[in-house]
Amino acid sequence: MILHDFPLSSASYRVRIVLNLKGLAYEKRNYALRAGEQRAPAYLDVNPAGLVPALETDGLRLGQSLAIIDYLDAVHPEPRMIPADPVARARAMEMALTIACDIHPINNLRILQYLEHDMAQDKPAVDGWYRHWVEQGFATLERLLPDTPFAGGDAPNIVDACLVPQMYNARRFKVDLTPFPRVTDMADRAGALAAFAAAAPPKV
Template identity: 55%
Template sequence: MTRIVLHDYFRSSASYRVRIALNLKGLSYEQHHVSLAKGEQKDAAYTDINPQGFVPMLEWDELRLTQSLAIFDFLDAQVKEPPFVPSDPEGRAHVLALALTIACDIHPLNNLRVLKYLKTELGQEQAAVDGWYRHWVEEGLAALEALAAPKAGRFLYGDQLSMADICLVPQLYNGRRFDVPMDAYPTLLSAEASALALPAFKAAHPDAQEVQS
């Protein structure tokens, strides 16, 4: 039997994505909590196995996999159902573009290490840091709404659940933590509601994790 270990943090968007993905594929896994709040991602014991010092990292027997979208791709190759991207080239490209809008354009500007740097190294007040967060999230979500709306259905791409939805749900969760208004994104909210009704998403939610610190 394959041994699967997820190194994660309960509120990490990227870790939340991978928990959803593992649940959707019906895979059982161990969790190793890495507290970003306590800086455990920088401990030598962790950087020895993950030099980048980020979460998530997925151990699959002897493999050590990083970067959430790369992990999605690996899981899709291992377990065919449900697929995380459509089989047709146009649909695949569209879903990847939606997912990357979140994973590459919104999330990196607002993850914890950036926010800490703004406050500690650049001396910004908390109000300015929060304003930075909201600005980039609002700009990114507005673009995502416009990109997704023409082809959305129950989910961001028609009625087919995809990696775009897996990326969306954690981003909206964290956006709300910083009081980002959501009323301007009806397409995103509709897809989120459909996704959150699924057991795989409910079990992956930060509030459902045993360790929350």
């Protein structure tokens, strides 16, 4: 099993967490995103989107972190990341997608580079953009999170796998977390678990 990765990619970080939680061995291949290595023809054969992560396993090449997590749940169902119960599944996906669709895509590296290079925005403006969308998403999660030890319930699931990397980046960009005590508490509780800690990027 090969994970095409970049340590600071929050989408890749999600997949590393899930692989660790499931106890799956894998090989990492890292790409320097700012240097454009993910757009090299050889990598585009693996993932035509030119993004990380991508997973190669048993002849399958798969991009998109949530698709990868769904696949891993199907072939390695324990511990389960996406609940089987329809209501619990819908709630988990609502929260995971708040991060994966409402926060992350408009804050990932290619968007920040576009703002900086193509739109001629300075670093304070770009960082302000980043913080704005994190704050919007975290405000939603603060209301959605259940009264349980983890965002996923009694044990971490796909929500925690999305939340912990987003919290890591929120701190990198100095988001004021004071209005989001439940989000912060749940992210920190999950992040302290061994599977999460082992997936974390190096200190930057």
